[in-house]
Amino acid sequence: MAYALQLTVKKIENETDTIKRFTFTSDEIPLPSFGAGAHVTLHLPMGRRQYSLVNNPLEMKNEYVIAVKKISDHNGGSGYLHECIGQGDNISVSSPDNFFPLRTEAKHHVFFAAGIGITPFVSMMAYLKTIGRSFELHYAASGERECAFHGHIQTHFPSKSTFYFMKREEKIAKLKKALQNRTMGTHIYLCGPPAFMDILLEHSHELRYPEKFIHEERFQPEVRIENPQPFFVNLVKTKKTFMVSSGQTLLNALHEIGIDVPYTCRMGVCGTCEVGIEEGDVLHCDSFLTEEEKVGKMLTCVSRGIGHIKLRL
Amino acid sequence: MSRLNGFPFPFTKDQYTYSNNSVPLDPAKTITVTADYKNELELIRKLLQKHHQRCFRSLPLSIESQWEIMLLLFNELASCNPESFTFQKMGGECLFQNHLLAEEEAFVFRDVSTIDLEPLDLVGRHVQEDLIIMGDRHDGLFLEAGQLCFPSNWSLAFVQGMEFKSIHNQVPGIQNDGFIDKVERFISKIQPGAVWERKNWSITVTNKLDTPLETYSVWGKHRQEVTCENAGDLIHLRVEVQRLFRLPMNHDVLFTIHTYLLQLNDLIQQESWLKSFYQNIKTLPEEIAEYKGISTYRTELLRFLENHMEKGRRGR
Ligand code: HEM
Ligand code: FES
Numbered sequence: 001m002a003y004a005l006q007l008t009v010k011k012i013e014n015e016t017d018t019i020k021r022f023t024f025t026s027d028e029i030p031l032p033s034f035g036a037g038a039h040v041t042l043h044l045p046m047g048r049r050q051y052s053l054v055n056n057p058l059e060m061k062n063e064y065v066i067a068v069k070k071i072s073d074h075n076g077g078s079g080y081l082h083e084c085i086g087q088g089d090n091i092s093v094s095s096p097d098n099f100f101p102l103r104t105e106a107k108h109h110v111f112f113a114a115g116i117g118i119t120p121f122v123s124m125m126a127y128l129k130t131i132g133r134s135f136e137l138h139y140a141a142s143g144e145r146e147c148a149f150h151g152h153i154q155t156h157f158p159s160k161s162t163f164y165f166m167k168r169e170e171k172i173a174k175l176k177k178a179l180q181n182r183t184m185g186t187h188i189y190l191c192g193p194p195a196f197m198d199i200l201l202e203h204s205h206e207l208r209y210p211e212k213f214i215h216e217e218r219f220q221p222e223v224r225i226e227n228p229q230p231f232f233v234n235l236v237k238t239k240k241t242f243m244v245s246s247g248q249t250l251l252n253a254l255h256e257i258g259i260d261v262p263y264t265c266r267m268g269v270c271g272t273c274e275v276g277i278e279e280g281d282v283l284h285c286d287s288f289l290t291e292e293e294k295v296g297k298m299l300t301c302v303s304r305g306i307g308h309i310k311l312r313l
Numbered sequence: 314m315s316r317l318n319g320f321p322f323p324f325t326k327d328q329y330t331y332s333n334n335s336v337p338l339d340p341a342k343t344i345t346v347t348a349d350y351k352n353e354l355e356l357i358r359k360l361l362q363k364h365h366q367r368c369f370r371s372l373p374l375s376i377e378s379q380w381e382i383m384l385l386l387f388n389e390l391a392s393c394n395p396e397s398f399t400f401q402k403m404g405g406e407c408l409f410q411n412h413l414l415a416e417e418e419a420f421v422f423r424d425v426s427t428i429d430l431e432p433l434d435l436v437g438r439h440v441q442e443d444l445i446i447m448g449d450r451h452d453g454l455f456l457e458a459g460q461l462c463f464p465s466n467w468s469l470a471f472v473q474g475m476e477f478k479s480i481h482n483q484v485p486g487i488q489n490d491g492f493i494d495k496v497e498r499f500i501s502k503i504q505p506g507a508v509w510e511r512k513n514w515s516i517t518v519t520n521k522l523d524t525p526l527e528t529y530s531v532w533g534k535h536r537q538e539v540t541c542e543n544a545g546d547l548i549h550l551r552v553e554v555q556r557l558f559r560l561p562m563n564h565d566v567l568f569t570i571h572t573y574l575l576q577l578n579d580l581i582q583q584e585s586w587l588k589s590f591y592q593n594i595k596t597l598p599e600e601i602a603e604y605k606g607i608s609t610y611r612t613e614l615l616r617f618l619e620n621h622m623e624k625g626r627r628g629r
Contacts, residue, residue, distance in 0.1 A: 003506065032505065032506060032561060033381075033561045033562050034505065034561050034562070035505070035560075035561050035562050035563060035564045038505070038561070057561075057562050058423070058562065095505070095506050096505060096506075096561065097504045097505065097506075098504070098505060098561070098564060101449070101564040102564070103450065103451045104374065104377070104448075104563065104564075105374060105448070105450050105451070131377055187451070212451045212452060213451065262332060264332070264333055264334060264335060264336060265335070265336065265337065267337070269499065269502060269503075270333050270335060270499050271333070271495045271498065271499060272332065272333050287502060288498065288499070288502065
């Protein structure tokens, strides 16, 4: 459960022509520790943006470091950070979450990065080196000049890293080759543009690589309803109809009419308050149900109907 | 009355069923220091001394999380109880001082040559909780290390290395509606920063905290001795306050268990607890009563409670 920290921009450094490294710190509070692959969420005027931390989790000195590639003008998050944020500025940052953890049981870790997708692997490699585990990196970029952390990687993990600066076709062929003939217990991690991840993922399927040994970082925008709308609910078993107002959750509304749906967390993470959907569109806001489950179920503490829904209650 | 203060009474409804009763805790603390600290630590250390194999187990994979937990708990002890504990860390060099026991531990973070015990074994000798590490693996949550002195009829040696669902296999009805699968999914999605707490309860005949499966023949036989007359003395409501915490650095899950015992004679002093306890015991499904070991003396226990409720009514 992330909470907001008020941090100061301690340093801004150029990593490449389009990528800057930002170091955040605080004189007042100890920053929560984090793990390899973790990210922080920056609260910017245009919304929240997630960035992977690149420091070594085991050697963190009250600093969070991220690397940001400029892909927009100052109206977008990356452009804003590049153009409008300076050393000494204050910034609100959510404490780290981790949706891309290392699987430490792996006999060997293989990282595939393209472009700015390198960032989570920078912390992962530092961590694995510190604890003495086996890994290798395959890193595609358009050229050495555009390649973030090139020098850093060459210095710290030279024998474990392969760079791919060649033409696209050749790059893809070589990266696919790097995926082949892996020994049992090898875990694969992918991070980069969707097209890059899809090609490698597809090839891993062709190779029948076990799915649980492949991990991808795809930042999922958090679903938060900014202005909840009222909706109507029909309960098909108990034959009741009622409205859920904009200030109310479905769970509350059910309790008000005496339907005792069990609950615990009221934050969409425990799965206790689920009900079956008979008909209608639902705005799912939980972080528990799988995509398949969302077709027939909803968690009433956070998710809402759109217009009119029918529930199996 | 003092025994009642701070006792984590577990019943919220009149009928007990298994549910994911985990709630987020604010402030997010994984351990609690109570007035029983010194007594319980004495017992914990005695048990570790005498039965180390029974009370401590670890797989090599757990070592990084063990270190992380040692830092976490020393930090927490010191920040929540500064008059009793101090902790300093300068770079890798650490010094923990336990003023209650007049002891100190000096070590270098992640340097095994600076400590005599494994980190989890060491830090476990300064907290009242049992400590379990659930390794978060690509194919599930596995029990990879534990310091367990006060289990309620289970065995660390038996479950070491086992997967979460297999550990819960013998609990009656736990598979119904995919209950235990959902709990496992919930745990595997816990993010760093939050502590989730749930209460589990059972009954111990006598006030023995250490009731492992291994010594069942010693403590289990007392279940036959309960009568309507002695229930107040013999029977203790046993509550485990269990907390789950995602270790941020190593992504495993720390599971702490703080066990509290309350003698029935004390419990019945609080009328609402007496009633609630009675209702729950009375309506407890037979298979759960059997599993918790209550079936043998349920009739005697209920009669004892009824007598006291009757007395309460007449007294007014
Ligand atoms: C992740 C750490 C956990 C561990 C290591 C653990 C371990 C155990 C063990 C060893 C038992 C006794 C099984 C036996 O009789 O052999 C047990 C019982 C049980 N566990 Fe867990 N458990 C954990 C978390 C949970 C959670 C989060 C829930 C529910 C939300 C849960 C629900 C239960 C229930 C309902 C029982 C039966 C208890 C009784 O009736 O006395 N467990 N657990
Ligand atoms: S109560 Fe936990 S998901 Fe709704």
